[in-house]
Structure formats: C-alpha cells, structure tokens
Amino acid sequence: MKYSYITLMLLLMLGLKCFSQTKFEREHRIKKSQFPSINMDSLPLENTKYIRYYREVDTSKITYTLKFKKGKMQYHIDYNEKGALQNTGFMVKEVDIPTDTYARILSELNTNFQKTKIKYIQQCYLGSSENVLKNTFQNLMLPSNTYKVMVRGNKTEKREDYIAIFDAEGNLEHMARALPPNYDHVLY
Template structure:
C-alpha cells in the first residue's frame, strides 16, 4: 500500500510534463494537384528548375509554398488556402545584405546566444505590396524588406534551431524555436 501511494504521487507530479504538446508546425511536400489554383501568368517561369510544392501546417493557419530555382537563385512564393499571395523571397548570402544591416543582425544574435551558426538567410517581400513579383525577381532593396534567418543557437549548454525575422535595418521583429526535421520515414 505504501508503494502505491508513492507511485500515484509520482504519476500525478510527472504526468502533466510528459503529455505537454508543442506547437505543430511542419512543412510537407505535396503534389501540384493539392496546391491551390493560382494565376501563373504573372510569374516569369521560363528557365526555372526544380519546381516543388509544399504545404506548411501551423496551429493557426495553413500556408502553401511554391519553391523553384531560376538561374542561381532559390525563390519561394507563399500562398494562403485561397491562392492569395502572402509573401515572396529568395535565399541570400551574408555578402548580399547591406553591411550595416548584417552587422546589426549579428550583434542581436550574439547578444542573445553564446554561439550561433547561420544555416540560411531569406530576403522576403510582403505579398500585399504593389509589384511584389517584379521587386522579388529584380532583387530590389526596399525599406519594407524583411530577413528571415534560420540558425542554430546555444544557450546554457542547450543547442536548438531558431527562426528570427529582422526588418530592413536589422532590428529583431520576432524569434521562434524551429521544430526538428520530421523523420517518420526512417525505420529502426
């Protein structure tokens, strides 16, 4: 009887911690038929390679992403469920970002983390702005640009992947923890 009381107390104390739920946010590759219908006439799709369709499921919304490579640039176009353009962008290197902006981004990251390793940087344009596709494919530097940085950061002997969004001047807008890759296909 004495052990059942101790066991019951352990289950009550540890139970809520074991069943906590993380925010589900995953990106899965889908077929073209599952992608919402969009107007492809405005997209300069000549000389494009590796066209892929993705669906990102979040707890609050569903986002569809069209990714492709044109020349040496890797572009992405994000749409909502109705096929309305939300934002666009492409992957850049640190040399492509203005020096002052990149210095500000590095200083913010170094102030919040012991060590950082940047995995990639995206230069993004809001889908609601006028001529968003033209601005994206011409690589224009606008004051409404944002930079999405995926990096691995270390805080007190704990390494995790993070997403950080910075404005055009390099000031932090938002930081979120990235979920690990989905390895459901791996069999042990």
C-alpha cells in the same frame, strides 16, 4: 498557515506556466494536385528548374509555398489556403545584405545566444505591396524588406534551431523555435 501561502503561490505560478504555448511550424512537400489553384501566368517561370510544392502547418494557419530555382537564385512564393499571395523571397548570403544591417543582425544573435551558426538567410517581400513579383525578381532593396534567418544556437546547453525575422535595418521583429524535420520513415 505559512505553508498554505507558499503552496498557493506555487500553484498559481505553475498554472500560469501551463497556459503559455509556443508556436511550432512544420513544412513538408506535397503534390501539385494538393496545391491551391493559383494564376501561373502571372509568374515568370520560364527558364526555371526544380519547381516544388510545400505545405507549412502552423498552430494558427496553413501556408502553401512554391519553391523553384531561376538562374542561380532560389525563390519561394507563399500562398494562403485560398491561393492569395502572402509573401515572396529568395535565398541570400551575408555579402548580399548591407554591412550595417548584417552587423546589427549578428549583434542581436550574439546577445540572444551563447553560440550561433547561420544555416540560411532569405530576403522576403510582403505580398500586400504593389508589384511584389516584379520587386522580387529584380532583387530590389526596399525599406519594407525583411530577412528570415534560420539559426542553430545555444541558449542553454542544448543546441536548437530558431527562425528569426529582422527588418530592413536589422532590428529583430520575431524569433521562434523551429521544429525538427518530420521523420515518418523507418530508421534501420
């Protein structure tokens, strides 16, 4: 009787673990013809270089991303499957972030990881806000900004890539493990 109680508890705990799922994302480059139709006239694409189109597949949704370089800044604009604007942003360095915000981001990363290396930081603007494209290209610091940080870190012995989203004050909103790049080519 004693062993049946222990066995039952182990089976229940194993069953709960089986139902938990992690959210994985994968981004790959696509052709312009595969990108949803959008109004290109509203985008200030003069003097831009390297316009590229990407499709990000997630467990819950599909996002299309337009990436380009304007001046020395690398921008991205995200759309859903119907071509509606979701969010915009650009790459920043740690000197471009307010010092107290960056200090909170680092302290949060140090509490979650044994060892970290920041691969890149993006400053993002929500697509639902008014004048989102104007705010993005003027590099405005708004209280609705978020920072998307790609981190390579150790939670255990194994180093893995994680994507962390922080608000404008540096508080952690979301963290998920990132998938490795897709290796569909033959390795020799």
